[in-house]
Amino acid sequence: MQRHERGIFRKDRGDTARNDERLGMPEGQVLEFSGLSKRFGSILAVDSLTARVEPGAVTGFLGPNGAGKTTTLRMLLGLVRPSAGQVTIGGMPYAKLAQPLQTVGAVLESSSFHPGRTAANHLKVYAQAAGLPAARVDEALGVVGLADVAGRKCGGFSLGMHQRLGLAGALLADPGVLVLDEPTNGLDPEGITWMRGLLREMAKQGRTVLVSSHLLAEVQQTVDRLMIISAGRLVFQGEIGDLTDPSEFATVVDAPDRAALVAALEQAGISYEPLRAGLTVRGVDAVGIGRIAADAGVALSVLQRRGPALEEVFFGLVNGLRMHPSGQGAAGAPGASAPAAALAAVATTGTASESAEAAGDAGTGPGAADDAAPEAGTPDDAAPDATMGDAAGDDPGGPDGEASDETGTGAEPAEHSEPEPTAAPDTAGADDDATPDAGEPAGAAFAVASTGVIDIVTADAEAEPETEAAGAESEPAEPESTRAEEEVVAGEPEQLPEDDGRHEQQTESDVAADEFFHSFDEDGTQQQPSGEEAEDAASDTDSDAPDGGDRR
Numbered sequence: 001m002q003r004h005e006r007g008i009f010r011k012d013r014g015d016t017a018r019n020d021e022r023l024g025m026p027e028g029q030v031l032e033f034s035g036l037s038k039r040f041g042s043i044l045a046v047d048s049l050t051a052r053v054e055p056g057a058v059t060g061f062l063g064p065n066g067a068g069k070t071t072t073l074r075m076l077l078g079l080v081r082p083s084a085g086q087v088t089i090g091g092m093p094y095a096k097l098a099q100p101l102q103t104v105g106a107v108l109e110s111s112s113f114h115p116g117r118t119a120a121n122h123l124k125v126y127a128q129a130a131g132l133p134a135a136r137v138d139e140a141l142g143v144v145g146l147a148d149v150a151g152r153k154c155g156g157f158s159l160g161m162h163q164r165l166g167l168a169g170a171l172l173a174d175p176g177v178l179v180l181d182e183p184t185n186g187l188d189p190e191g192i193t194w195m196r197g198l199l200r201e202m203a204k205q206g207r208t209v210l211v212s213s214h215l216l217a218e219v220q221q222t223v224d225r226l227m228i229i230s231a232g233r234l235v236f237q238g239e240i241g242d243l244t245d246p247s248e249f250a251t252v253v254d255a256p257d258r259a260a261l262v263a264a265l266e267q268a269g270i271s272y273e274p275l276r277a278g279l280t281v282r283g284v285d286a287v288g289i290g291r292i293a294a295d296a297g298v299a300l301s302v303l304q305r306r307g308p309a310l311e312e313v314f315f316g317l318v319n320g321l322r323m324h325p326s327g328q329g330a331a332g333a334p335g336a337s338a339p340a341a342a343l344a345a346v347a348t349t350g351t352a353s354e355s356a357e358a359a360g361d362a363g364t365g366p367g368a369a370d371d372a373a374p375e376a377g378t379p380d381d382a383a384p385d386a387t388m389g390d391a392a393g394d395d396p397g398g399p400d401g402e403a404s405d406e407t408g409t410g411a412e413p414a415e416h417s418e419p420e421p422t423a424a425p426d427t428a429g430a431d432d433d434a435t436p437d438a439g440e441p442a443g444a445a446f447a448v449a450s451t452g453v454i455d456i457v458t459a460d461a462e463a464e465p466e467t468e469a470a471g472a473e474s475e476p477a478e479p480e481s482t483r484a485e486e487e488v489v490a491g492e493p494e495q496l497p498e499d500d501g502r503h504e505q506q507t508e509s510d511v512a513a514d515e516f517f518h519s520f521d522e523d524g525t526q527q528q529p530s531g532e533e534a535e536d537a538a539s540d541t542d543s544d545a546p547d548g549g550d551r552r
């Protein structure tokens with residue numbers, strides 16, 4: 001079966017029975033983070049992260065601003081080299097994947113597009129780079145609900161349309177792993193609902209779906225599992241239901257005939273605490289209490305599960321006020337450096353009784369909103385196709401060609417000696433009309449990531465030194481492990497420039513990708529550099545550090 005008939009591009013994708021058989025579905029892969037750390041000068045952005053992301057589920061990657069989510073995802077995609085530890089996709093580091101684009105589709109941060117290029121032509125560039133048939137472009141635009149605006153220039157797109165276009169790029173090769181950084185940014189409520197449905201559908205098909213967000217509420221309705229980090233440290237991993245301890249919950253119950261209720265509870269041997277209005281019962285859930293009352297013929301006026309709100313638990317975890325045995329504890333929290341097993345003893349305490357006690361007035365306690373089941377009443381399972389047609393009618397947000405900023409323009413010259421990317425490295429299994437590049441050196445790979453252009457990673461990237469923080473590019477490159485050690489030993493935090501320029505600074509892969517992107521004309525056809533340009537490029541390469549030293 002040809003790849004373009006599989007997965008999201010299957011002609012029969014509405015056929016649930018056949019989808020369930022997962023015939024020819026792209027394979028989800030386990031993502032494994034092992035002791036992963038990244039230091040930028042004095043900033044330990046990611047600190048010994050060990051976690052596992054399973055296929056067939058949507059995993060939410062949560063943390064407040066600056067917690068290290070993007071850095072972690074960039075390490076996953078081989079765009080930032082770890083200071084320690086490793087991260088693998090199906091057991092392989094990204095740079096060593098045989099078919100990277102077919103394996104992982106990613107959208108990191110907000111994507112940027114050539115404002116004068118149409119959505120279809122923008123994707124054609126990706127398709128050519130990945131050695132995919134041009135037909136895939138229309139299919140991907142259809143999946144994200146942009147088919148109607150395929151011929152419109154990206155410059156006139158709204159933020160939500162940009163998000164969809166970035167997603168189309170990630171889906172182009174029908175990958176088994178989807179990695180999305182804050183995917184609902186800029187989407188309207190309908191778009192958010194659509195995105196949730198799409199993610200659920202992708203997971204249902206057996207793919208691995210990892211989605212970052214800084215808001216629990218944003219992903220609560222979509223995710224099966226959570227990974228929460230704070231200041232680079234893992235503070236929780238598991239299912240949403242595991243966030244709170246069952247002992248934190250109590251059942252609040254009341255009846256117009258309270259004496260009869262009390263008698264029924266006592267008869268059943270259940271202890272209770274009287275509240276201003278009602279009774280609190282611990283250790284028996286609402287179903288159990290309801291059954292006892294029903295058996296005794298007691299009508300109830302209140303029956304409610306009370307406990308800390310999930311958001312409260314989330315804030316407690318990221319602020320170090322709570323710890324969970326599945327995590328390391330937030331930086332600076334008591335016991336933060338203790339091994340996870342030792343943390344089990346101090347897990348999830350503190351707010352249960354307060355919540356239950358405060359629940360005197362039914363419906364006003366701190367946990368009042370808890371009981372909403374994450375999935376209840378949400379259209380998560382709605383087929384993505386069902387809503388995207390409507391969403392394609394998003395307000396374009398401006399006239400064609402007006403948008404001006406494109407990441408990569410005005411970039412510093414690239415300092416690298418990597419091969420000019422012309423096609424995906426491995427087109428095995430691609431379609432007949434694929435355009436493989438026979439001359440591509442083994443191991444070069446392309447990640448649709450970060451800036452919405454194509455980042456370039458080499459298989460031997462791990463062996464290369466890199467520059468970490470802005471301002472360090474002019475220093476001679478040296479192996480990162482040595483620098484990291486020095487930073488620790490010296491004990492003096494490295495003086496970072498006032499503005500570390502993180503968002504302005506381009507990595508080597510950003511610059512190279514931008515050059516690559518600009519080598520295509522508006523029709524999505526790649527232009528060969530003129531003789532003079534080629535010579536310049538060659539001499540740049542010769543004179544620059546041979547180590548590709550500006551990759552973070």
Ligand SMILES: Nc1ncnc2c1ncn2[C@@H]1O[C@H](COP(=O)(O)OP(=O)(O)OP(=O)(O)O)[C@@H](O)[C@H]1O
Nearest residue numbers: 040045064065066067068069070071469470500502
């Ligand atoms: N290239 C860099 N140079 C210096 N510091 C960096 C660099 N990249 C990230 N950092 C720092 O690492 C920390 C983690 O940043 P990161 O972008 O990974 O967090 P995040 O969780 O994705 O945040 P947000 O939700 O705001 O996007 C921050 O303190 C950030 O300033």
